[in-house]
Amino acid sequence: AQSVTQLDSQVPVFEEAPVELRCNYSSSVSVYLFWYVQYPNQGLQLLLKYLSGSTLVESINGFEAEFNKSQTSFHLRKPSVHISDTAEYFCAVTGANDYKLSFGAGTTVTVRA
Template identity: 95%
Template sequence: AQSVTQLDSQVPVFEEAPVELRCNYSSSVSVYLFWYVQYPNQGLQLLLKYLSGSTLVKGINGFEAEFNKSQTSFHLRKPSVHISDTAEYFCAVSEVSDYKLSFGAGTTVTVRA
């Protein structure tokens, strides 16, 4: 079975500053990795995913993440945040050829002017 740890429960950040959200996972088999965003009163939206190939993955809204197999990490970054990036962010993992997503506890990002 796989598990996900998001190392920061809350991240306050000023507008136009960079942000990094940390995610570590554990699994005995190959995995797919995901970052989802949940805006207030909305459903989960996929930001980006790592399936295979290049370890640097670019997603929507200027976000990117890097898969590091040796450190079992999949940290999410954005070089310059906007007020509209205020949301909760979830890292998730699934085993290759599986369907179940296992989520971390989430990181709340609050962007202030």
């Protein structure tokens, strides 16, 4: 079984400042890792995922995450946030031969002008 720990429940940040959301996972098998974003009153949307290959993955809206196997981490970063990035962010993991996602408790990002 896999599990995920998101170390920060709330992250306030000013517009155009950088942000990092921390995610650590535990698993005894190879994993796939995901970041989902949930905007107010909307469903979860996939932001980016790591399956294999390059450990640095990027999204189309400027987020990036780096898979670090030795530290069992998959932290999410953005060098300059916008007001529209205000949302809840969930880290999730699944085993490479599994199908069910295990989610962290989520990190609420509030971007202020």
